[in-house]
Amino acid sequence: MGKVNDLVFDVDERVVSGLALSDINRDIFDVTTRGVILPYRWVVTTGDIVLIRDIVKRFKKPVKEEEKED
Structure with a gap:
């Protein structure tokens, strides 16, 4: 998803x-920003890797009808 900065x-x-990612x-x-806050x-x-709940559906861009047909 990104790199944890803070x-x-x-x-x-x-x-x-x-x-802060x-x-x-x-x-x-x-988003148009350089980062996000989760x-x-x-x-x-x-730890070295941060595991988060499955929240991808909340942020994922909607697929346009044209892209679905391909």
Whole structure:
């Protein structure tokens, strides 16, 4: 999905609230920004690789009717 650049930390609650991603996969994210922030509640586990819940359907670009026919 991308590269984790930073954490979003909620100072009042003292918890991580999100992951700031850069170098995002444009096939998944239809945004014009350089990165996105994923809510930390989507994270399943962390380490060298971060696993998240299946949220690709929420961000995937809709397939046009012309592309479906090919």
